[in-house]
Amino acid sequence: MSGYDIKKHVQSTMVAVGSASYGTLYPTLHKLLADQAVEVEEIPQQGRPARKEYRITGRGREELLGWLQQPPVDDRVQREFLLKLYLGRHLTGDEMLGLIMARRGQMEAGVRSLQADHSAADDPRQVWLIEYALAMYQAELEWLAQIEHQIRQASW
Amino acid sequence: MSGYDIKKHVQSTMVAVGSASYGTLYPTLHKLLADQAVEVEEIPQQGRPARKEYRITGRGREELLGWLQQPPVDDRVQREFLLKLYLGRHLTGDEMLGLIMARRGQMEAGVRSLQADHSAADDPRQVWLIEYALAMYQAELEWLAQIEHQIRQASW
DNA sequence: GATTGCATGTAAGGGGTTACATGATTTT
DNA sequence: AAAATCATGTAACCCCTTACATGCAATC
Numbered sequence A, B: 001m002s003g004y005d006i007k008k009h010v011q012s013t014m015v016a017v018g019s020a021s022y023g024t025l026y027p028t029l030h031k032l033l034a035d036q037a038v039e040v041e042e043i044p045q046q047g048r049p050a051r052k053e054y055r056i057t058g059r060g061r062e063e064l065l066g067w068l069q070q071p072p073v074d075d076r077v078q079r080e081f082l083l084k085l086y087l088g089r090h091l092t093g094d095e096m097l098g099l100i101m102a103r104r105g106q107m108e109a110g111v112r113s114l115q116a117d118h119s120a121a122d123d124p125r126q127v128w129l130i131e132y133a134l135a136m137y138q139a140e141l142e143w144l145a146q147i148e149h150q151i152r153q154a155s156w
Numbered sequence C: 001g002a003t004t005g006c007a008t009g010t011a012a013g014g015g016g017t018t019a020c021a022t023g024a025t026t027t028t
Numbered sequence D: 001a002a003a004a005t006c007a008t009g010t011a012a013c014c015c016c017t018t019a020c021a022t023g024c025a026a027t028c
Helices: A003-012 A022-034 A058-068 A080-086 A093-120 A124-153 B003-012 B022-034 B058-068 B080-086 B093-120 B124-153
Strands: A038-043 A051-056 A076-078 B038-043 B051-056 B076-078
Touching (some): A003 A022, A003 A051, A051 A058, A080 B124, A093 A124, B003 B022, B003 B051, B003 B093, B022 B051, B051 B058, B080 B093
Antiparallel strands (some): A076 B076
16 A cells, blocks of 8 residues: 555544554655565656555565564553543533533544445455444443433533 | 552543553653642651642643633544454464453453442542443453454354 | 552653645545 | 645654662561
């Protein structure tokens, strides 16, 4: 794939795995190339930079296997939304509900976009990732509904 | 709270929010003190460094409110486990199942420890965070059971 | 006798994002 | 006319973790 394609793929199907910004992506690809872990094929185009398609090499595959066999590091998460909700003693009830509604909108948009990917996915591993993300979003939506109810009841 | 207490609190009740290592925690506390956003009370002890209890100031509360009213930044997540599963075309079925079993163990341990916190929690906001984390862990456990089943069926 | 808990902190280094720079083509 | 898509890349900077340093008390 090209750097551009990798970014799109990570942002859609792989949301639950992590993120990829160009500032990390391109330098990483260059490093992998220098290490001969990948090789590149340049496809010239008109009106835009040549598309560079990267492909893993035998050496890259060996390194990958070594990495795969080591136990994964713990998840890193950072959810500012949750922190604001927790520290939100100084917010009014309406501000709290605004926070929650906005979050719900994001989750719902995420679900819709993942459902589109889900119908299009062919690789079973891709389906795993999509179903993982969907399960997380749906669990959060249920939790959001519960706390929204609590806040309205308590008439903050 | 003291830096030490904050760390414990973040690691248990606030797992779903983020992490706090001493290398970030103490310098941040010093910075907040310099900004007069917090004040400190030193409580001498025998046989160990004085315990420093931090408390938010009026100025700190103002700054906090300003921050609370800005929309939260998007979540940052990084799940190496998921990435290894996705890239695990080069792993044997047993290696895949090993990955999954280890993950299940971590999730189950997380659930147990959160359930203990849940019974002990008094603040309703703390309960929100604990229930959020529990919902995520439980959703993941169900998803894990499904893909485990798929892998065994396919007799990789 | 060894490990865990309590309690502070620093320094080096790794990892990542954001913002910038460029520019044609297609869609709204 | 404006915005999004395609497509590459760099530089500055921020944030954060890891590893280290110190040391007593209590538990296993």
